[in-house]
Amino acid sequence: MRLNGEISCWNEEQRENESGALVSPPKLVVGYALTSKKVKSFLQPKLEGLARKKGIMFVAIDQNRPLSDQGPFDIVLHKLTGKEWRQILEDYWEKHPEVTVLDPPGAIQHLNNRQSMLQDVADLNLSDCYGRVGVPKQLVITKDPSSITHAVDRAGLTFPIVAKPLVVDGSAKSHELSLAFDQYSLSMLEPPLVLQEFVNHGGVLFKVYIVGEAIKVVRRFSLPDVDESQVLNNAGVFRFPRVSCAAASADDADLDPAVAELPPRPLLERLAKELRWRLGLRLFNIDIIRKHGIRDQYYVIDINYFPGYGKMPGYEQIFTDFLLSLMKSKYKRRSSNS
Incomplete structure (x- = not known):
């Protein structure tokens, strides 16, 4: 699939990394739409490193392209303002109810x-x-x-x-x-x-x-x-x-x-x-x-x-555990409904 202009071949169960070792595909893909300031304070190297170890991939959402053309995402993490963005996100969520949006734009309002x-x-x-x-x-x-x-x-x-x-x-x-x-x-x-x-x-x-x-x-x-x-x-x-x-x-x-x-x-x-x-x-x-x-x-x-979590001690562990718990809850609901 194509993520923000980069091609990732996760259609196979595993792929080879640069050293030739087999690497498992990510368990969780998180698309993020954040201001540059928020990206700098939140997506710190320690968070991204821990996320990779846990099978979480953070992918930047390209605001110049239709949101539905990007992904697929398991979670959309966002903190942008304006009616236009809110409408884009609500339209996307209506078409993709399987995606977890953090958090619903109406609630943030x-x-x-x-x-x-x-x-x-x-x-x-x-x-x-x-x-x-x-x-x-x-x-x-x-x-x-x-x-x-x-x-x-x-x-x-x-x-x-x-x-x-x-x-x-x-x-x-x-x-x-x-x-x-x-x-x-x-x-x-x-x-x-x-x-x-x-x-x-x-x-x-x-x-x-x-x-x-x-x-x-x-x-x-x-x-x-x-x-x-x-x-x-x-x-x-x-x-x-x-x-x-x-x-x-x-x-x-x-x-x-x-x-x-x-x-x-x-x-x-x-x-x-x-x-x-x-x-x-x-x-x-x-x-x-x-x-x-x-x-x-x-x-x-x-x-x-969505405050400055980068100033919260131990936020990397807390946040990655939270993201994984969302997927765990979703899979449980799917299993119980099937």
């Missing part, structure tokens, strides 16, 4: 809006013996900066207030945030945006990576706590880049144990399970903070599709 993104968490009302999970009090502003002050008063939000772009489109700008300290500064913000009450969290957030049923948690430095005097003495808007992405890992830092303690594993497993089902996604991460001084109160502040 849900995370492109911060209002709908966190609504699923708010609807959970997750509270058990391991802790409580919610979202910060928030407000959506779609237009007219002059109306923000009145809307904030009406909603009862207190300062400081975090402002984030409403739409998440994969650009660096969509992950920037601002911190507003007074009412006057609110009119300087540019809708559409989401306003969230800032929650003191010890300057640390927990990045919870989800790969299928696997969960991995890392600590990242975040915005420092803000006390009442800082609110009174500061004015204006302070703008920040993508905080959790740019920040260094806090896993090896000398932190107060009350700040550094990871959220309870059973709580994260329940949260991940609920969100996998509600979102219809298998590849995402959850940014969680713990309210400073309250050990069992957690807030989800962001959810991202």
